[in-house]
Amino acid sequence: MLELKHISKRFEEHLIIDDVSLVLPDCGMVGIQGTSGCGKSTLLYIIGMLDDDFAGEIFYNGEKVMDRSEFISQNISYMMQNKDFISALTIKENITLASQVSQFDYSPAILQKITTQLSIQDLLKRYPHQLSGGQLKRASIAKAMLKQSPIILCDEPTGALHSQQAQIVMQELKKLSLKSLVIIVSHDPLLLKQYCDSVLTLENAKLKGRLKKTPIIQTTHPQPKTYSMFFYSFKQLLYQRNKLLFLFLFQWIVIVAFFLIVTAMNGVFDAISESEKSSVQVNMMTIEKKDSSAFEELITHLQIKNVTYDYSLEQLQWSYQNKDITCFISFLPIQTSHIQLSKGRLPQNSHEIILSLPLYQTLKQPQTLTCLTDTKIEMQVVGVLEEHFFTQEEIYCSPLLQNELSAFKDMKTLCVEAKEQSHQMLYKSLSQDYFVYSDVIERVENYQSILSLARLIAYVFIGISFFVSLLLIGIVESTIYYERTHDVAYLLSLGMKRKRLFVLSIIEALSLGIMMAIGGCLLSAFLYFYFNNVYLLKEHFGILLSLHPILLSQYDLYGFIFICYMLMTMLGALLPTRKMMSINMIDVLREE
Numbered sequence: 001m002l003e004l005k006h007i008s009k010r011f012e013e014h015l016i017i018d019d020v021s022l023v024l025p026d027c028g029m030v031g032i033q034g035t036s037g038c039g040k041s042t043l044l045y046i047i048g049m050l051d052d053d054f055a056g057e058i059f060y061n062g063e064k065v066m067d068r069s070e071f072i073s074q075n076i077s078y079m080m081q082n083k084d085f086i087s088a089l090t091i092k093e094n095i096t097l098a099s100q101v102s103q104f105d106y107s108p109a110i111l112q113k114i115t116t117q118l119s120i121q122d123l124l125k126r127y128p129h130q131l132s133g134g135q136l137k138r139a140s141i142a143k144a145m146l147k148q149s150p151i152i153l154c155d156e157p158t159g160a161l162h163s164q165q166a167q168i169v170m171q172e173l174k175k176l177s178l179k180s181l182v183i184i185v186s187h188d189p190l191l192l193k194q195y196c197d198s199v200l201t202l203e204n205a206k207l208k209g210r211l212k213k214t215p216i217i218q219t220t221h222p223q224p225k226t227y228s229m230f231f232y233s234f235k236q237l238l239y240q241r242n243k244l245l246f247l248f249l250f251q252w253i254v255i256v257a258f259f260l261i262v263t264a265m266n267g268v269f270d271a272i273s274e275s276e277k278s279s280v281q282v283n284m285m286t287i288e289k290k291d292s293s294a295f296e297e298l299i300t301h302l303q304i305k306n307v308t309y310d311y312s313l314e315q316l317q318w319s320y321q322n323k324d325i326t327c328f329i330s331f332l333p334i335q336t337s338h339i340q341l342s343k344g345r346l347p348q349n350s351h352e353i354i355l356s357l358p359l360y361q362t363l364k365q366p367q368t369l370t371c372l373t374d375t376k377i378e379m380q381v382v383g384v385l386e387e388h389f390f391t392q393e394e395i396y397c398s399p400l401l402q403n404e405l406s407a408f409k410d411m412k413t414l415c416v417e418a419k420e421q422s423h424q425m426l427y428k429s430l431s432q433d434y435f436v437y438s439d440v441i442e443r444v445e446n447y448q449s450i451l452s453l454a455r456l457i458a459y460v461f462i463g464i465s466f467f468v469s470l471l472l473i474g475i476v477e478s479t480i481y482y483e484r485t486h487d488v489a490y491l492l493s494l495g496m497k498r499k500r501l502f503v504l505s506i507i508e509a510l511s512l513g514i515m516m517a518i519g520g521c522l523l524s525a526f527l528y529f530y531f532n533n534v535y536l537l538k539e540h541f542g543i544l545l546s547l548h549p550i551l552l553s554q555y556d557l558y559g560f561i562f563i564c565y566m567l568m569t570m571l572g573a574l575l576p577t578r579k580m581m582s583i584n585m586i587d588v589l590r591e592e
């Protein structure tokens with residue numbers, strides 16, 4: 001039994017309902033009539049607790065209604081003027097939605113029976129916009145029948161229907177009123193008189209008329225059953241597929257660009273450090289005293305493998321077939337196990353040299369070169385270095401040649417060879433007392449400064465792209481959520497709890513994030529494999545795409561992308577969802 005006690009409602013100064021008290025029966029059909037704008041719909045919303053902004057109290061079966069969502073979901077079915085459908089769901093899904101929100105079990109056999117009775121059994125796979133007004137009304141009645149609501153509220157159930165359709169709808173509602181309380185608001189006094197057990201009139205904010213007593217019936221709810229409502233989210237996403245496809249494509253491009261830039265930069269760093277290791281002069285450096293004085297004796301240091309006086313090799317002149325050669329000249333390190341030759345062997349006596357590949361090619365594979373000291377020395381070319389990163393035109397002489405070059409000895413400069421792996425440390429340590437020069441370190445530093453700049457540009461690009469992605473996700477998600485304002489209001493009017501809706505939205509946002517991240521990572525992993533193993537990037541550009549550990553393993557980058565996207569989609573969903581949670585469902589439903 002539903003009881004209204006001293007209900008009043010005003011919009012600003014305007015009193016719409018003035019101290020209405022009413023005890024409604026458990027079953028039967030009650031009509032409410034009145035002039036346009038007198039407040040009939042407003043009263044109906046209050047009876048169903050869809051509008052809770054009123055003065056007074058509502059009791060159901062002797063208890064004051066406190067939990068609004070619970071009361072609506074368990075007891076109320078509401079027929080609005082064709083607003084009680086969700087466009088993304090089929091008619092069948094729309095009919096079953098109310099039961100699912102209320103967590104009521106329903107069997108396919110009963111659904112079949114109800115829809116056949118209402119002659120809409122062939123329309124179940126259609127979407128709401130594909131149905132006529134009368135068919136929609138019957139689908140709306142099917143919802144109430146399936147949910148077995150004890151109270152059915154109908155706002156203009158026959159509005160916009162021609163008379164034959166109106167009669168069918170009223171007959172069906174009449175059948176429902178044998179077991180439930182059906183309250184109908186209508187402009188049509190004849191129809192109300194024909195079908196309703198009692199007709200009340202709202203006039204000057206007061207409700208007039210008598211209610212006919214009907215037998216008390218015991219209301220039975222269907223069996224409870226837990227429904228997850230994920231299908232609703234899935235259908236909503238499917239409904240927005242074009243927008244989402246655009247969003248996904250954009251995000252996948254951003255992820256792939258980010259991934260390729262990072263792995264390519266890693267690859268360049270790897271290539272530099274690899275070439276540093278394979279460089280002929282990798283452990284060599286020269287030192288000078290800061291006051292430019294001569295070294296009276298050779299220095300010693302734990303990390304020094306070998307030290308000699310330097311020779312002013314730039315004063316040596318070289319020629320080939322009577323033409324002067326201008327190029328770098330260096331001594332090989334004492335132990336030369338790490339040097340790789342593309343041809344020939346290492347020098348074994350003072351008159352043997354090896355050449356870098358570019359010089360060997362420029363001179364068209366010379367057999368001998370002439371070195372001009374006090375005398376002419378015919379130098380045999382016995383080997384050619386392998387092509388490597390620091391490729392320049394260079395001649396490498398044996399350290400044994402130093403014995404014949406005493407005139408070129410430079411007392412002010414020492415040539416130092418570091419022990420394996422200690423080049424950097426020795427460089428740093430000697431730099432404190434001497435001027436230290438190392439071709440390898442200087443070249444690596446040059447490359448590193450260029451790379452640092454490239455890295456900075458890449459990170460700025462990545463930062464901007466991520467920011468734009470975040471904005472785009474936010475914008476697209478917001479439009480998706482705002483377009484659903486009606487659906488959210490409708491779900492609330494079915495008694496769906498706001499918390500449940502919020503959780504659903506967050507799960508939906510997270511699944512979007514997961515799909516974006518998984519898609520982007522799979523695409524990136526595919527391109528990683530393709531460029532390294534099919535396109536053979538190393539052969540074309542001398543680098544490989546390379547994954548470096550960030551925290552735990554080399555696959556951290558995927559995890560990083562994953563977390564970023566989860567956060568981004570969450571942020572994108574949070575704001576519109578929070579706004580959505582605070583909407584006034586009746587204002588939204590009335591606006592349409």
Ligand SMILES: Nc1ncnc2c1ncn2[C@@H]1O[C@H](COP(=O)(O)OP(=O)(O)OP(=O)(O)O)[C@@H](O)[C@H]1O
Pocket residue numbers: 011012016034035036037038039040041042043587590
């Ligand atoms: N959100 C609102 N703010 C201010 N006034 C409102 C609001 N909603 C409704 N009203 C006013 O309250 C009054 C009652 O509206 P209601 O829709 O209940 O009337 P009604 O009797 O159902 O009208 P109709 O028969 O034309 O549908 C109207 O004058 C309307 O303009």
